[in-house]
Amino acid sequence: MPRAVVLLSGGLDSTTALAVARSAGYQCHALTVRYGQHHAVELDAAARVAKALEAAEHRVVSVDLSTLAASALTTGGTIPKNRSLAEIGAPGDVPPTYVPARNTVLLSLALAWAETLEARDIYLGVNVLDASGYPDCRPEFVRAFESLAQVATRAGNIRVHAPLIELTKAQIIELGRSLGVDYAMTHSCYDPVGDRACGRCDACALRRKGFFEAGVPDPTRY
């Protein structure tokens, strides 16, 4: 089986990306990056998901972005709550939960591991619909990183897969369920209390919308 590196936060999207990579026949090497944001509940979720979806291995690497990348997720600040779906991802709006260059950092670490493993495939769960308007979740970002990877490594020939990029949250959930994903083990909330999701941040709002539109009971514990 060919190897793939899969970026795994333990959230709904990256869990689905892992399920897609697995169903495509890859031996999956799951990578979780602690960048200053992680609550223990997220790391627990990533570990659960990696095990349930039979990743070949799961590594957790730390990089302290809080010293470099100002964001409500890394350096403190107010996480927006109770925003309407019209507000979330409105054109031109980049909310304070955006972490500068986060996905570039995550993909660069995935690339380092992929080159070491002689894996040619990297999966990540970004999506541009039902998302928060982060610049590094757009198709042009993924394509630009893939172009970079060709010249940044010895062998080149690296593919960056973002299989969810043009799916709605409901479509992502439907895709995951068709692949046997149990979303009860995932965690999306930006501001959990213990293992309970807040239910009011943008991540919770988009997740709830997804389950509602997919007509699937929401297994999240609020």
Add this chain to the structure above:
Amino acid sequence: MPRAVVLLSGGLDSTTALAVARSAGYQCHALTVRYGQHHAVELDAAARVAKALEAAEHRVVSVDLSTLAASALTTGGTIPKNRSLAEIGAPGDVPPTYVPARNTVLLSLALAWAETLEARDIYLGVNVLDASGYPDCRPEFVRAFESLAQVATRAGNIRVHAPLIELTKAQIIELGRSLGVDYAMTHSCYDPVGDRACGRCDACALRRKGFFEAGVPDPTRY
């Protein structure tokens, strides 16, 4: 003064890049990344250089590449010694000191800080002549990262400067001296003993060649 982020290892090249950025009128924010390779002597050199060249600030950030990126510098293994200048950087040769995706990781962290600082300029000291044949030191790599940076960030409009990229080591030393750099404070060796350079690794060989060809006394302590 506009701000620039300058990647600073404390070696000859990155020190010169910092001097160039400073002479171009930037307020320089120096970034040293500990990725599993650093000896204390390198961090000391970076701190000395940042101070001597009047960086506005100097930050040191750790990311443990040794768990992801196999290399003689990060995970152990034999550092080549006593190689001829013909062997070092021979076409197609990538030595075991190559760290997979290292410069992609370094630039991604520099990009995160640049976006936070609202700096539009990033400097790094890579060069393709008198170098070890690493893929991520080539002009096409620098251009590809600059293209990525346009779409990876909110505002785009980021420039990645590699002012040494087509200079020989001797030309780099001449440039630095014209800008007042004292190379005695820099450290290049891959395998130092205490604060002494080994004199036999590829980094030492290229450095010695540079001072020889520039007709400048080599201030390195071997």
